[in-house]
Amino acid sequence: TTRIIAIANQKGGVGKTTTAVNLAACLAAAERRTLLLDIDPQGNATSGLGFAQAAGPGVYELLAGEAKVAEAARPTSVPGLDLVPASDRLIGAELELASAPRREARLKEALNVEAEGYAYVVIDCPPSLGLLTVNALTAAHSVLIPLQCEYYALEGLARIIDAVRLCRMRLNPGLAIEGIVLTMYDARLNLCEQVEQEVRRHFPREVFRTVIPRNVRLSEASSFGKPVILYDIRSAGAEGYLRLAKEIIDGAAKS
Amino acid sequence: TTRIIAIANQKGGVGKTTTAVNLAACLAAAERRTLLLDIDPQGNATSGLGFAQAAGPGVYELLAGEAKVAEAARPTSVPGLDLVPASDRLIGAELELASAPRREARLKEALNVEAEGYAYVVIDCPPSLGLLTVNALTAAHSVLIPLQCEYYALEGLARIIDAVRLCRMRLNPGLAIEGIVLTMYDARLNLCEQVEQEVRRHFPREVFRTVIPRNVRLSEASSFGKPVILYDIRSAGAEGYLRLAKEIIDGAAKS
Numbered sequence A, B: 001t002t003r004i005i006a007i008a009n010q011k012g013g014v015g016k017t018t019t020a021v022n023l024a025a026c027l028a029a030a031e032r033r034t035l036l037l038d039i040d041p042q043g044n045a046t047s048g049l050g051f052a053q054a055a056g057p058g059v060y061e062l063l064a065g066e067a068k069v070a071e072a073a074r075p076t077s078v079p080g081l082d083l084v085p086a087s088d089r090l091i092g093a094e095l096e097l098a099s100a101p102r103r104e105a106r107l108k109e110a111l112n113v114e115a116e117g118y119a120y121v122v123i124d125c126p127p128s129l130g131l132l133t134v135n136a137l138t139a140a141h142s143v144l145i146p147l148q149c150e151y152y153a154l155e156g157l158a159r160i161i162d163a164v165r166l167c168r169m170r171l172n173p174g175l176a177i178e179g180i181v182l183t184m185y186d187a188r189l190n191l192c193e194q195v196e197q198e199v200r201r202h203f204p205r206e207v208f209r210t211v212i213p214r215n216v217r218l219s220e221a222s223s224f225g226k227p228v229i230l231y232d233i234r235s236a237g238a239e240g241y242l243r244l245a246k247e248i249i250d251g252a253a254k255s
């Protein structure tokens, strides 16, 4: 069966896109056919895989019911990884969806039958808890929460956990937490250690063993439109995401 | 006269809140009475100045016309700096505003007479170009754009510049660009140098001379609810924001 994982956190710049692109690439490298959906109007996951503003249907057309996954998904530079790209049409989508019927379930309906051929579907979300993210939480089996080891990010963790709980109550009873992954970890900084201890104390079962280190090769890779395993497979960033993919494949959802 | 500066960029995690809090504190330290508005539902600028979820009126009440600035502004640990805090009521504000009359001008109307006693008003925006940010762009005389020296942030720069142009055309003819400030600059990384060269080539007049270095004291300060000049005035982060404040006080808007 297909496992749909949303990568979400309303705090900005915590590594959602970097995690979505690189985890999806590592799952495909482990021979699990994977589909990546870029539902962020910024379109960073789309450019992070080397696509300019793509012509043809994308996520907007899926939400509007104008295209099926099979027409919107395109192959990427990674064998076994397909992408449904974002487009500028997504910018107005939240206001358009606000008054539409079944507005929270549009993505779920689009993925219902279509995603059968994939082992994993990974969804990159924008830095907000608006209708685009709610659509992802409603369609997903679980949520993976990237967490930067910083005070503001830690402060926002309760808000995304609450949003997941609310979504489980009202829209998607089966929604689980895939896990919390610490990102941009710099072992030389006390702040990182303090945040890690705090998070592991409050969420002992949810935090992945794998910690993603701060590694400039991850940023450089995105500027070349490649996941880090194609840019520099020996880097600490590549190793981190290969280990995270293995931890996800091996484990059931955290909670 | 009062100068209203919005700190905006839809890209997440580029240093909007860190710039808003520390620039406002440095302007106050230079004896310019300053008001900081936290219009981001995350409320990071509010906690970054040591306020828990504040009771009493805040930004939401300003937008709803239920309170005046004088009732919502409170003194902070920095002499000469007042804050109008965010609150959880802001979370639903964008959907509520969507169908309200004069929805883009609510903040402008609230600040019209009220802000007289301040030399500067600084507005911290959320990571989106929705109605809260549009309210800030409509109320402001100028926009200060923090830019992280990363590829995804550079990619998003055209979008915020377009949004400013659109707002100038439709809602606020006087809106200028105060400037683009490079943040989290790490001189050891080639990527930072490349992004800096690229930005200075495309926007020679807009980019501030001052560059804010990556400096953990900025993050640590926020976890103590203090601007960096009260936490560690000798740090590279404090120096950066003192210089930025001076550059703003000395110069007219960039364009």
Ligand SMILES: Nc1ncnc2c1ncn2[C@@H]1O[C@H](COP(=O)(O)OP(=O)(O)OP(=O)(O)O)[C@@H](O)[C@H]1O
Binding pocket: A011, A012, A013, A014, A015, A016, A017, A018, A019, A040, A044, A125, A126, A127, A183, A184, A185, A212, A213, A214, A215, A216, A218, A219, A220, A222, A237, B010, B011, B012, B013, B127, B150, B151, B152, B153
């Ligand atoms: N482990 C890491 N080491 C170094 N840089 C990183 C790492 N993870 C992400 N980055 C960089 O940090 C920036 C923020 O990451 P990213 O854009 O993935 O976050 P995001 O949560 O998707 O942001 P947004 O909230 O805007 O969607 C990017 O420029 C990215 O290249």
Ligand SMILES: Nc1ncnc2c1ncn2[C@@H]1O[C@H](COP(=O)(O)OP(=O)(O)OP(=O)(O)O)[C@@H](O)[C@H]1O
Binding pocket: A010, A011, A012, A013, A127, A150, A151, A152, A153, B011, B012, B013, B014, B015, B016, B017, B018, B019, B040, B044, B125, B126, B127, B183, B184, B185, B212, B213, B214, B215, B216, B218, B219, B220, B222, B237
């Ligand atoms: N110059 C700097 N050096 C080191 N860390 C920094 C610097 N500027 C900001 N930070 C840290 O980086 C993180 C992101 O910064 P900040 O929260 O200010 O960005 P933002 O644009 O306001 O994010 P959001 O899009 O979520 O509103 C914070 O944890 C902050 O402490």
Ligand SMILES: [Mg+2]
Binding pocket: A016, A017, A018, A040, A044, A125, A126
């Ligand atoms: Mg992103």
Ligand SMILES: [Mg+2]
Binding pocket: B016, B017, B018, B040, B044, B125, B126
């Ligand atoms: Mg912020």
